[in-house]
Amino acid sequence: MGRMDSENLKIAIYIGHGASYSWIWFVKTFDSLDFNEVYFLDESDIKNGELSNYDCLVLPGGDPFLIADGLLEEGLDKIRQFVKNGGTYIGVCAGTYLSIIFNDDPMPWLNFAEVPINNFSERPPEAIRMKYKYIVPYKDGFVFHPVRGSLEVGNKDMSFKAPLYGGPSMMAPAENRLLDYVDFDDKTLYLVEEDTAKKTMVGNAAGIRVPVGRGCLYLFGPHFEHPSYPRANMFLYDIMSKIKPFAIGPAKKGDIVLLHGDDLGEWLGIIKRELSSARVLSSGLVNLRWKIGEKIWEDEKIIYFLNETWKTIRTLQRYDLLPIEDPKGLETNARLIHSLLAEIRVLSKGGQDTSKEAEMLIEATKKLSKGLFDTYFNLKRNNWWSNGKIS
Amino acid sequence: MxxxxxxxxxxxxxxxxxxxxxxxxxxxxxxxxxxxxxxxxxxxxxxxxxxxxxxxxxxxxxxxxxxxxxxxxxxxxxxxxxxxxxxxxxxxxxxxxxxxxxxxxxxxxxxxxxxxxxxxxxxxxxxxxxxxxxxxxxxxxxxxxxxxxxxxxxxxxxxxxxxxxxxxxxxxxxxxxxxxxxxxxxxxxxxxxxxxxxxxxxxVDDAEGFLEKVEEVFKDVVSQVGSAKGFDAAAYANIPAAVKAAAAKQTHRVEADFNSPLAYKVYLKYREDPSVMAMSDIWNPGVLVSDPIGFAAIGNAVNPEAAGEVLEAVFRLGLNPVAIASKIKAKDAKGAIADLEKLAESSEAEKFDAVYSPxxxxxxxxxxxxxxxxxxxxxxxxxxxxxxxxxxxxxxxxxxxxxxxxxxx
Amino acid sequence: MSIKVEPEKCINCGACELACSFYRDEVFTTMSSSIMMYREEVRNYFGLMLKEEDGMIEGRPEGAKFVAEGEASDSEAGASAKPILMREPCDKCKNALCVRFCPTGCLIEVD
Structure with a gap:
């Protein structure tokens, strides 16, 4: 089987329970790299056996504990079968931790292969900043994060910058290695003393390829999909172009409604109005920090999400006909986002806890943006630009 | 566009x-x-x-x-x-x-x-x-x-x-x-x-060219503005000396308009000590003299110490200070504000000379x-x-x- | 490289917000900046905040201080004056536009 054209590669991105906002980076980068077959799955899609209809599964950043809680053994096993039968698994950060064994007594996760990591310890070095983001308890020890932000990765042929937000420092055999952590740069943020950070990271693997059955895993520490790192995006593109076709059936399709004319105008108007109000509210939100599971959700990500969704709406409004799955549901979500933000503003001004509202907000923004991206990629696949449907 | x-x-x-x-x-x-x-x-x-x-x-x-x-x-x-x-x-x-x-x-x-x-x-x-x-x-x-x-x-x-x-x-x-x-x-x-x-x-069309030119202009503008700020930067308003002296005792901070280096707007605090920088419980400590010419007009009409507080009332009622100043009879803040409240509801305020005063x-x-x-x-x-x-x-x-x-x- | 803030020099013009946003996207907006102006307008309580990867510099009228992420800001000043974090962190660019376009020297580039 040969290389695949980017426009035909069927990519499933996991956006279900425990996935953080970083999946939106994949959406932006895949879009700019001209991938058209981009789909979004949650834990129930995976449990329902949807995976076999895709060539690869992307497990983005997030919280591996929560992801595993959502997928349950049933979903985890579906992923194992998918790879064994020939599917490709791309894990980043949480998606990487979820798939490897790095402890004698591992959590019951995917556990595809043993890959020791150098940032796990029963007694991690002392943090010099960002203590609450520094460590995550894991069984009898801690996964710790010596640095954050931009750093240098490379191999004998290339080196480039990529951002790290908690990904592992992997001690993999040479034959699995794609990229190592090479050096830090002037924008690297040290959470421990620089020397300790170097000892923990430099020389270890930042990206590996592990064959499993008829499929394989690509596991990354840094976020090569981050849209601000074009060289890292090209590395990702090269990896994607090596993926073997696997999908055996058509991708999942919901009940699509075709909206046009006044109905479309009215629907877009509502979504836009609610999103606009949500953006105004979120830009004025103050000093909130929400903890959900083991992960701190940063409030700036909310506005990033809303902004990307806003850009998508502005693209979609150029069309006079749109295929939309569950437009009423998306409308409800847009209204919910607006009202939740209003509630959060009032509660936080009064110094009250807003984590429940925040969790609902994250869920609602995820659903709305997924729905709009589905429509967007549907248009892209059907090449409606050249079909003259653009108004 | x-x-x-x-x-x-x-x-x-x-x-x-x-x-x-x-x-x-x-x-x-x-x-x-x-x-x-x-x-x-x-x-x-x-x-x-x-x-x-x-x-x-x-x-x-x-x-x-x-x-x-x-x-x-x-x-x-x-x-x-x-x-x-x-x-x-x-x-x-x-x-x-x-x-x-x-x-x-x-x-x-x-x-x-x-x-x-x-x-x-x-x-x-x-x-x-x-x-x-x-x-x-x-x-x-x-x-x-x-x-x-x-x-x-x-x-x-x-x-x-x-x-x-x-x-x-x-x-x-x-x-x-x-x-x-x-x-x-x-x-x-x-x-x-x-x-x-x-x-x-x-x-912007030519972002690089624009940045280069605008930085040159910015530097020129900053040097032409010099160190003038507050009422010194608003000499054109001819604020009476006594009013300026009274305002000096109430001056809190100076401010500029959006993306402007000229800090000619002066905030006066008359309900709390103007040297207080931290935020207090007083929600309305004073007024921003956003319009120095209007302030001069009010300053000419009332007691110098009262000018800020009276200007606040002018703003709150939505009056043009230049048009209304000569109609204020009382010199003290309380009396002047009472005058203004009446003026804002009366056609008396209609009769003013339409002098162009930008x-x-x-x-x-x-x-x-x-x-x-x-x-x-x-x-x-x-x-x-x-x-x-x-x-x-x-x-x-x-x-x-x-x-x-x-x-x- | 990092940015030092001397908020007592601030005249709240927002040139830094525009400049930082322009550095990021070559467009005029105030929203993609790592710096955010804040203003309690009636009280005339104003200053700026600079978002960093691990926290934020609060440039309050009474002085600047660094607040590490996860720590509460001091609450005396009232809820609405607390730092706002809905911005991308400063990426510590060199010869920064925010510093170059600050008319009062309120922002200073330091090593």
Whole structure:
């Protein structure tokens, strides 16, 4: 089987329970790299056996504990079968931790292969900043994060910058290695003393390829999909172009409604109005920090999400006909986002806890943006630009 | 328009509650550039429907120094002629960021309404409960209702509601460049306020060339402004010495308009110690002297120590300080404020001489500033903001050839 | 490289917000900046905040201080004056536009 054209590669991105906002980076980068077959799955899609209809599964950043809680053994096993039968698994950060064994007594996760990591310890070095983001308890020890932000990765042929937000420092055999952590740069943020950070990271693997059955895993520490790192995006593109076709059936399709004319105008108007109000509210939100599971959700990500969704709406409004799955549901979500933000503003001004509202907000923004991206990629696949449907 | 402006301008019909987005065409910008000049063209286009136009200049909201200016254009109830009122501070910049570089407000609403512009959305909001409230209460209420403290407003108080020619359109809490009774037009239209908040982006044609030129202009402007600030930067206002001396004892901090290096606005604290920098429980410690000429007029009418507090009342009632100053009889703050409250409800306030007294000093660069969207107070001080330089910046940033004459009415 | 803030020099013009946003996207907006102005307008309580990867510099009228992420800001000043974090962190660019376009020297580039 040969290389695949980017426009035909069927990519499933996991956006279900425990996935953080970083999946939106994949959406932006895949879009700019001209991938058209981009789909979004949650834990129930995976449990329902949807995976076999895709060539690869992307497990983005997030919280591996929560992801595993959502997928349950049933979903985890579906992923194992998918790879064994020939599917490709791309894990980043949480998606990487979820798939490897790095402890004698591992959590019951995917556990595809043993890959020791150098940032796990029963007694991690002392943090010099960002203590609450520094460590995550894991069984009898801690996964710790010596640095954050931009750093240098490379191999004998290339080196480039990529951002790290908690990904592992992997001690993999040479034959699995794609990229190592090479050096830090002037924008690297040290959470421990620089020397300790170097000892923990430099020389270890930042990206590996592990064959499993008829499929394989690509596991990354840094976020090569981050849209601000074009060289890292090209590395990702090269990896994607090596993926073997696997999908055996058509991708999942919901009940699509075709909206046009006044109905479309009215629907877009509502979504836009609610999103606009949500953006105004979120830009004025103050000093909130929400903890959900083991992960701190940063409030700036909310506005990033809303902004990307806003850009998508502005693209979609150029069309006079749109295929939309569950437009009423998306409308409800847009209204919910607006009202939740209003509630959060009032509660936080009064110094009250807003984590429940925040969790609902994250869920609602995820659903709305997924729905709009589905429509967007549907248009892209059907090449409606050249079909003259653009108004 | 691809560069420096938004794609659309907005035409609002208060009678029908409809808002129409109209494409801002490049040829239109080429001919009328922006600000007062383009406002005038829009006024003419919609003149049969009793319009008032709020518009930005070509450089409003951009990195050109002093890019704060919005301009209100309508037929003045004071002079009977078409007039342009400069609005400084942040409202002009916010307008452009909403996605509408210009808004034409036509006809009259059936009941009190405020217009809420946010990110390419125009909402007509019932303002019945706000009618009768002063400008401060209204600004607070709208910011609370829409959930953002940085919403910028053009708002009227009692004087505007009562359609007095001495009414002024107020900018959030502070008076600004409306000396033409536009507050009465808002009142006539049942328009309590235009509220704006936007997260839009504006493109520039040659970003690199623009940055290079604008940094050169910025450096020139900063050196021409020099160290002048506060009332020293507002010498044109001729504030009486005694008033200045009293104000010096109340001065808290000085401030500038959006993206302007000239800190000529002075905040006076008279309800708490002006040296207090931290925030106290006093929610209304003083007033921003946003209009030094208006402050001078009030200072001439009342006791020097009372000038700030009386100016606050002028702003809250939505009055034009230059028009109303000579009608104040009492010299003390309490008495003067009582006078003002009566004046805001009486046709007595109608009888004033329509002396043209702008908010800014006159300079050969004023006209260009009104078109470019540059603060005229800064332009008067900074020779670098001349029509030739503005034309050069305009050409680089839009790709359209502009000459200095483009910045003349 | 990092940015030092001397908020007592601030005149709240927002040139830094525009400049930082321009550095990021070559467009004029205030929303993609790592710096955010804040203003309690009636009280005239204003300053700026600079978002960093691990916290934020609060440039309050009474002085600047660094607040590490996860720590509460001091609450005396009232809820609405607390730092706002909905911005991308400063990427510590060199010869920063925010510093170059600050008219009062309120922002200073330090090593």
């Amino acid at each position: 691809d560069y420096m402006y938004t794609e659309y301008y907005l035409v609002v019909d208060l009678a029908t509650g409809e808002a129409e987005e109209v494409e801002l065409e490049e040829k239109f910008v080429k001919e009328y550039v922006g600000g007062a000049k383009l406002n005038l063209a829009l006024y003419e286009k919609y003149k049969d429907e009793d319009p008032i136009v709020f518009g930005s200049g070509l450089f409003t909201s951009t990195m050109v120094p002093g890019s704060c200016l919005g301009v209100l254009t309508a037929k003045s109830p004071v002079t009977g002629k078409i007039a342009h009122a400069p609005i400084t501070w942040n409202a002009g910049a916010e307008l452009k960021f909403t996605g509408y570089s210009f808004v034409v407000v036509k006809n009259k609403a059936e009941k009190p309404t405020y217009l809420w512009l946010h990110d390419e959305i125009a909402d007509f909001v019932d303002a019945t409960a706000l009618w009768g409230k002063d400008t401060w209460q209204t600004t607070d209420a709208i910011r609370e209702e829409q959930g953002e403290d940085r919403i910028q407003l053009l708002v009227i108080g009692k004087a505007g509601e009562n359609k007095l020619t001495s009414a002024q359109v107020i900018n959030n809490y502070w008076g600004d460049g409306d000396r033409f009774g536009f507050g009465a037009i808002f009142g006539e239209k049942n328009l309590k306020a235009i509220a704006m908040r936007g997260m839009g982006e504006l493109d 908010i800014s000093p006159e300079s050969e660069r004023t006209e260009a500033a009104y078109i470019a969207g540059i603060c005229p107070v800064l332009a008067a001080k900074a020779e670098a903001l001349n029509a030739e330089t503005l034309a050069e910046l305009a050409s680089i940033s839009t790709g359209i050839d502009f000459d200095a004459d483009a910045f003349k009415m």
